[in-house]
Amino acid sequence: MVRTVLGDRRPDLLGRTDYHEHLRHVSPLLPGEELDDPDRSEQEAASLSGAGVDAIVDLTPIGLGRDPAFLRAVSERTGLGIVMATGVHREAHYPQDHPVRALDERRLQQRFVRDVRESAIADAEPLAEPVRAGILKVGIGYWSISAFEARVLDAAAAAHAATGVPVACHLELGSAAWEASDRLARAGVARDRQVLAHCDRNPDPGLHAELAAAGCYLGYDGVARPKHWPDSTVLDCLVEVAARGGADRLLLGGDVARRSSYVSYGGMPGLAYLPERFLPRLRERAPELETRIMCDNPARLLAFAPR
Template identity: 65%
Template sequence: MGRVRTVLGDIEAAALGRTDYHEHLFQVTPLLPGDELDDEDLSGEEARLLRAAGIDAMVEATPTGLGRDPAATARISARTGLGVVLTTGAHREAHYPSGHWLTALGPARLAERFTADLLDGAPAMDGPGESAPARSPKGEPVRAGLLKAGTGYWSISPFERDVLDAVAAAHRATGAPVMVHLEHGSAAVEVLELLASGGVPADRVVLAHLDRNPDPGAHAELAATGAYLGYDGMARTRQWPDSVLLDCLLRVAALGGADRVLLGGDVARRTRYVAYGGMPGLAYLPARFVPRLEREGGAELVRTVLVDNPARALAWSP
């Protein structure tokens, strides 16, 4: 399976355990005013609750320029025993205010930054200038283990295309896996085609938020390409009940796509973190959704989507 790069060092992919493929411990974005995740103690407590609910590892999916804190993430991982994979790359353009330094970089400079995060260590402070790598509690550089890009709703802006090109270049240079934010699950085929043209095969790509378009037939077709399907829309009852996603997942599994599904929560707001005084918290996924999946799909399916699939998806290519 290869190795997964965590904030505390590389581990064998088989040792990753039950993995939540998409959460945030730190995030500050103009799209979510008042919902900042910026307190190490509170985010650490939320991570502890996730770990206590039976999750062994998670992806910290905040990319460059949005309040990412690699050193604090490493400290939280060390304190809680929760394995954490840090993310580099950039989000969809709407998350960056006009004139943000990151949007002024072309694909070549973006690729240099992303590659350095993966190989040398993520900077202690994201910014336009040079910064020394963040350090873990043991004094080692905190390296990213995953590349991220983002696209709009049925749209890919020039900046977002630059990021996709940069992510592809960084993947070619390192073998790191790739995740793409798909707004409302749109443009999955188009994103896979663009990444493939840049040398990223579909089986190295995670399609985040695909379940925001709960279409099992389309998902099965995407799974057949080898791409991983990110399901992270649980507890969003304003949009749909969990039963919609559960039924979609079970149908995809019946159509042969079980070995490509990943589970996450993408809670991403202080008003939805128990430690910050909100609800339902990161533990909702393992405590509330996973037991339903096990009752209706069986323990083997749960192991596939929580253990086996993330171990393959997050392992670096040779």
């Protein structure tokens, strides 16, 4: 099954899935870019649903504005399936006085497991209705894994062992992919239960094909960023990795986490850019890949048997 904010559902009923988005997000790394208006976030979610996406994975972890009750309400009102994350991001997102820094590995694990098995919490109070997480989110720095991040990765691995849900790892600019995957694997997270987010920020098809052959899922979520690379770079890399045997390990998402990128705030390009602008190019270039990447692969990754 796949665990969504409205309950568990069969993987084959998940539909076209955007594996990486943020409907609420607040971080000191992005001052002035807060996604903190629920009405605007709901408008953006509705635009994504209207563009043909059936489900998203909201990868906002603990302490960065995650709002479980809001995610549940948006899913109810828009019909968009939402898989919520638990976990903790890379260290730079948390000020020195942030409460999450005081949690040791055991308490982090307990928090993650509770979010999956029982319910997440908001403002330290139980929700009126349980909202459970269906994926673990962790992160590392640019070519670095700090002591804090290592503790989080190990806690997430322990929570994975206790629950079975997959682990998504943020790679800063796509760096240290093998290092992060190896760390998770040594801690007990099989490669085929890992998704390495931002792989396409380092558009190296040879590296990606090797990771896919080892079993890792590859998160491509860097479209609509021409100041770094054109969409053609992402598309070329994706198609090449598929040709090298990695088609069953590719995922697509938008990772739109700034208000200046939300149409509902007056920005661009919005959540609907992925289905409206990028997917038609994929469909034209390699039509056989769309269903695998948007439906089959995310359903396989997110499916788990409760432990």
